[in-house]
Amino acid sequence: MGAFESFCDFLQMNGYAFYVWLSYGLTLVCVIALLIWSKQQRKQVEHEIKQQELIKAARKHQVQSEMSL
Amino acid sequence: MLSANQLTCIRNQRILFDDLSFKLEPSQLLYLTGPNGAGKTTLLRSLVGLQQLHQGEVQLSGVPIADCSPDILYIGHKAAVNEWLSAKQNLQHWLNLTDQVADCESLLMKVGLSGLMDIPVKFLSAGQKRRVALVKMWVSNAKLWVLDEPFTSIDIKGVEVLNTLFERHKAAGGYVIVTSHQTLPDQIVDQRLELSYRF
Amino acid sequence: MLSANQLTCIRNQRILFDDLSFKLEPSQLLYLTGPNGAGKTTLLRSLVGLQQLHQGEVQLSGVPIADCSPDILYIGHKAAVNEWLSAKQNLQHWLNLTDQVADCESLLMKVGLSGLMDIPVKFLSAGQKRRVALVKMWVSNAKLWVLDEPFTSIDIKGVEVLNTLFERHKAAGGYVIVTSHQTLPDQIVDQRLELSYRF
């Protein structure tokens, strides 16, 4: 396949396997982490907005900043 | 019975009070008054054992005060509230510390913080911060309450609620010691102690 | 004349007040009340220009408030007092800042700090610290006083003195804006503004 004789060769990268695969792997991890993190932030923001709205709705019924026993 | 015997405190070569003695029976409220700088805070702190007295000793039901910490609730000028944590977290930590179990949300509701429980205390107004500190009075099962100007920044309705809270605590057989520059209603005050400003 | 036009402030997606307008004539005192968290502090700070308003503008005798700083005296929750300097030094610096000349010692005497002028403010009691902040009112020649809970920790006599001070300032044609949870005597209040707690 391609520039390599066998799949095993491909995995070994002529002795550079550690460096090549580690760099590709770490990159993949970083990029995926970035994507997930961005997604999570988005969810967080949406969650906060909903929360805010719920609180507002709740407070319309019982406006209360006073202490009680 | 809470008894203080011949308390003397000297700060900066100034005698703040000396030979001060008083006794407080259960279900009584001691209202400590005095002009600014008279030594009220100093007295309260030494009562609970946070400050060394020059002389004298304090006993709660015959036990030296240093040995009955679970029976004391002290709320001072400093609120013991971490500004970066939310009100709920702050309360939860205090509950853990004093080994109590309670529903934080409903408690904080009671001091009027509904909807503000999850934001850092830093963003609350002065009075709301103070409420986070005062919420301890709603759960505490300490017998002796020592409160240093609890009404600071609290609005008028809040002050009323606090007063009824004192009454309830008294009815349950507790002791209350309060200082404040706002007058307490006569019917809840059992003893008055006036410190004078000495130089 | 101090006029505020359609002030709006939003904190944390919460509308604290909107479309708030009022006018204050010289020799008038505006007493701002409201429960904890209503937005009094926020309003005062935006009046003097320390906080960005979302909308609206404030004018003192027709001039935008940002351009009349020498005419404003603002005393907020924070005392603008350095704890490590003595009361005298603190006052002196403030006098220098506002380009006034006065006898510090006699001024501090007036607020009851005789004998405590030369020790770091750190060692004073809560009320005495507050007095160091309030002493500015004795010297200030600002027309507009904006005071955020000036009575905090001040004893009863002190509160009376402050009230007479307000009257004196009014008599001299000044404006006073005060918030407090302790009620002001009716005779000195000319206008009342009540903020309500909105969510």
Add this chain to the structure above:
Amino acid sequence: MFKWLHPYAKPEKAYLVSLGIFRILMPISLIGLIVGSIWGLVFAPADYQQGDSFRIMYIHVPAAIWSMGIYMSMGIAGFCALVWQIKLMELSVIAMAPIGAVFTAVALFTGALWGKPMWGTWWVWDARLTSELILLFLYLGVFALFHSFDDKRYGAKAACILAVIGMVNVPIIHYSVEWWNTLHQGASITKFDKPSIAGEMLWPLLINIFSVMLFFIALTCYRFSTEVLRNESHRKWVLDLVNQTKKDKQA
């Protein structure tokens, strides 16, 4: 001159447009990245000098190039935000910073992993490497500054100030570092350039460089739209939007 831009300066419009760009570009860029990487990993011929280790190039070079590109665009956006007081520009600065930081980090460790077999060490204090490292800190600074403000409005402004200061300083850093280190390295990278890269090796690289750019634009748009939502969360359209997505999910 900017008149045609005006409608897009409305947050709602900007939100929709950026989300649209994201939806279009993200798949394209991912496909490009996969094609480029597989081409580079599998089909490109081995380098006669470096053996197969040169395959790291297909991520190292795009990441390195765009780590600088992103900083420039961030600085420019920050400058516009400060000068013309454009709120949305501030948000875009915040959206870009983490992406840039990740690209820089990727360039750094792929470089290090390449350096070990090629130069025998993970790291040399060479001009280019040093300034790349400092670039990482500039990114982190912008990011940390933004997060050390409780009020995000101020945080964004402060981050813009820093981004602009940093942009001014990047050339200074670059040249000073180059000067500092002319005695030593320098040839290491260009010597690889000499046998002008074979087409088969070059194509995947070009594809990857281009797809990384698309990826950056797409992700920036996505993060930007999040920031717009956060910033405008008290507006009605945001509420409607959030509720709508909720309903979509339920349905």
Add this chain to the structure above:
Amino acid sequence: MSYSHFFYQMLKRDLQLAKTQKHELGLPILFFILVLILFPIAVGPEGNLLARLAPSIGWVAVILAILIALPRMFAEDYENGWLEQLFLSGYPGSLIVSARVISFWLLYCVPLVLSSFLVVPFFSFDIQLWWVMLQTLLCGSILMTCLGSVASALLVSSRKGSGVMALLIVPLLIPAIIFASAAQEAASQSLPYTSPLLILFALAIFALTIAPLATAQALKLNLG
């Protein structure tokens, strides 16, 4: 509440606080890395020289990074009055203090010690030697946290920054530095290096037993 449960609650609070200020956590590490970078830039990029200096620079940078984080150990809780409440709670002071010391060590020192790995690529340092350095740093950081907790408690009411802190701690730390560099030296010449390491370890254990008591006393002193 049992002591162990109390201890656990204290730790939990510290971790939660750290979580609310996430970025705070990474800062000593960042400081450490920046100090590490300053050196090659100031000294110049000579590989050999840098490798020779690596352990010393690593140690000094760790000391400085911890020194910077130390003043915050009790400051916040002292200022907002939480410390008063803790001491009023009736639990032994040394328990309270050791919870804080341990959380500090976990949150600040361990990440720092681990990130000392960066000397390997930056200074082309030998990875075997780094392993020795890691051990010395582990012991050293325990010692330092303990000493630091005492200093931090003594200074809590005086708002002194890292300066006085440094003055109190560094002289006491000098023996540790000497043993650590002895261990490093021995390791770099392939000699056995266990004995200086053991001494370091003993110092750390000794500090660990004494420090909480002293710290609790110092804090009480500052409250009254």
Add this chain to the structure above:
Amino acid sequence: MSYSHFFYQMLKRDLQLAKTQKHELGLPILFFILVLILFPIAVGPEGNLLARLAPSIGWVAVILAILIALPRMFAEDYENGWLEQLFLSGYPGSLIVSARVISFWLLYCVPLVLSSFLVVPFFSFDIQLWWVMLQTLLCGSILMTCLGSVASALLVSSRKGSGVMALLIVPLLIPAIIFASAAQEAASQSLPYTSPLLILFALAIFALTIAPLATAQALKLNLG
């Protein structure tokens, strides 16, 4: 009140404050000296090597010592509300700020720069070379104070310690370090060293003109 008089009053207050906290003043120097002492202990007593490293260690130590003092530049005045009063006083923000920057430089940096003389005995450093180092440090400390004032103002409300401060300042400071070490290198080989020194000087002047404006803006941002 005229601006110059106002400026003078501001300076006076800062000096007075420094006087009431005398020990505060010595702290950066102490820290500096401790860093200087740590190195010979950690590196070992090789005269030549130490003399070679002296300027770099001196520079790094100065940077760290200033870094430690920086967070306090505006913190106290911000917390107790004095800064609000200053901005309400109606004087231009950059005037207020530059008074503080200058007093900071006088109180903290100048003593530090002068005490860099200690490298001469400690590291058997050449006194002629120290003279060069003094000049580079003078320019460098101005640059650093300026950058630091911006960073300090940006971070004043966030209670971040020296960590973020370091992150903001150090990368921007790298050129200065490089030019300084270039000057030092040239001087040690008896070559002319004015051109890097001039560049340093230019950087410092540039920072001095920009920083007060940026700092004032940053402070205003933090107040409301």
